[in-house]
Amino acid sequence: MSATPSAPFLRRITPGRWAATAWLAGLLFTVLLRVRLPGQEEADVHAGVVFLRWDGLAMQAAATALALRGSVLLTRRPAAAVRYLLVAAVVASTPLGVIAIPFAQYLAVDVALYVVAATRPPQEAGRALALSLGALAAYLAVRVFAGWSAGTTSTLAVALAAAVAWLLGRSEQQGRAYAEQARAQAAAQAVTSERLRIAREMHDSVAHSIGIVALQAGAARRVMDRQPEQARQALTEIETASRETLAGLRRMLGALRTEAAAESGARTAEGSGLPEMPGLAVLDRLAEVTAAAGVRVAVRRVGAPRALPQDIDLSAFRVVQESVTNVVRHSGADSCTVTVDQQDPEALVVTVEDRGPGPHRDGDRNRDRNQAGDRNRDHRAAPAGSGYGLVGMRERVTLLHGEFAAGPRPGGGFRVTARLPLPTGATHR
Template sequence: MPATPSAPFFKRVTPGGWAAVAWGAGMVFTALLRIRVPGQEGPDVLPGFVILRWDGLLMLAVGTLLTLRGSALLTRRPTAALTYFLVAPVIASTPLGVTAVPFAQYLAVDVALYAIAAARPRREAWRALLLALGLLVVYLAVRVLAGWPAGTTGTLAVALVALVAWLLGRSEGQAREYAERSRAQAAEQAVTAERLRIAREMHDTVAHSIGIVALQAGAARRVITTQPEAARQALGEIETASRETLAGLRRMVGALRTTEPETATEAERAPYASVPSADLPGLPEMPGLAALDRLAELTGNAGVRVAVRRLGAPGPLPPDLDLSAFRIVQEAVTNVVRHSGADHCTVTVDHRDPESLTVTVEDRGPVPGHARVSTGRGSGYGLTGMRERVAVLHGEFSAGPRPGGGFRVTARLPLPTGATTR
């Protein structure tokens, strides 16, 4: 599999970093307004005498330090960070000789408003907006009450920009919340669909077992008086089939009663995933691990070679466990064909542990010139289905990138007492 791409540059910079950049840009813009740049007869704004003194420069430095402090806190403590961002433009505006808080000094506040509105709860976002707009109102009111000139129009423009930044942040936050709810709902639907599929397969398994029980019972009834030994053997097979069916039903029903399904993690979804695969033509109606060679042959026709390795001596398995192990391998191999770009993969079936069965499917990553069947990253719900099958059998499931490249899926399925492999 290809290495996970790094985040874009704009995503790697933290909101606090962008706020610091906005403050620096505002300071540069403020300086450019107060000097003569090429093409102008003079500066757009007279610098005033305070900004040229040591106390004016000190106020600008204090405003910068407050902004940097707020930038450091914006991710962890956004409300405290916003306080620093709001105090900084008030202090920095004093030596500029302006009648309102300038737009350039409020850029960092706009960035903070956007970040808070996008990532924080609605109540906290509204509180941040009220604080930002309230500061502008208070600053304007103080100048009016003191009899000083007040830049009402400029203040309205600054407030409008702050409101737009906040609205953009809320829009992004709501879009992210909707996407998360949609992913959670889709994952829940995938789990439900997999459980229904498991239930259908269990129904077929139970019907097959009951059919065997009925046939053996009829044979035992006919020969019980003339061939007691044959009747005893038939009754023993009836007992074995009944116990295996009952154990499978208990495992399935116990797992399907769970109301909180486990879903795949983001790390598992990221490399590749798939939608649940349909049964391939040419496989048995109720396949098991014995059909892996046939699965490898059919997958080879799709352009991906599958090597099947068996460790230890295979032994009899309960029908539900045998079927689920095959389905896990089938889904993992389907992932390789659709999304990995690999030209071969390895399926390992480990029977060496007398208390569990372990199946592993791994590939070594994409091969140049070997196209993926599906170029998208997938939904991640194929992994969710595999995890659900393992959960039904009370096993352990893991999926993630291999150290040397590629991807690995591993499922460890505990064997019921009395059904160990030999």
């Protein structure tokens, strides 16, 4: 059976245990109906001749054994489990002297129908329902053809309950399928939106570099005859800017898909005071903004600082910015540490970690679950991130052929690590 997040202990009860519990509850109810309870002058239902004899008790024991066997098989072989439970219901009803299979003997079958409908393909679920309704009809038909009394109305009520259980299971399966589809679409939309953002930032970077090239080319043309040394210097600057821009384009746009749309307008950092195209050089400013939101950010730099390609510098900053935003909004921590490791000449490694006890997950999913409402800080003061959480960070790092990891720390809290490879033989700004 399914369980809601508000009752996690129910998740420990397997479908087989639910079915076994339903069978035993039905058996207990059957017995209680046939004994005189305190306050009653007589039992509600006459026990009948066979029920209290050894053969009646033996049939009940055999039916219980069949039902428990079916309960064990419910998770691994649900179709076989339904058959076991149906046989158990028929066997248990025989010594009761009833005109139809009682509802109490069909409780476990209803549970099995729900489980099959909720977890198995539609064709298999439909066969289970048809078999269950067919068993009721067959029991009724045998009594009619034998000339015995038949409880048609009672059978219809039991069949209706079985159909309702099956429909609830189908609704559960369709709800899960819809939720999974919605999550997949949200993840795809997040990836697409992040790539559009990266493409816009790359456009701004290229436009900036081309502007420098144009200025240097104009300067070289004006002094080419009178000051050839300055013209040569300008051409060198043009070559440097061009190589750096082409290298960035190969790293970034080479991994982007062709399916992208133009995003109009310029986006500024939302109230954070950060530049439009920031980099790791403004981490101290990011720490100041985050401190206003109630979280102290300690910035550690390992290795000698060196100039980085603009696309790598920007992507590393965006990873740090989004991670710090998640710390403010979702971790419950009052501090975090940002480490920028430049010891490796072939890669840049940035790490953001905190010791907060709260659930540190993708910001979008946490906002949907209203988890941010448990925090006492003013989240509106948090620095603006990309808004796409772990999906966006992973996509950004992957586009640069880097490695991304995010998960809980062994000692508590959360850690985000991004390793961005540096181009070899390229002149950095």
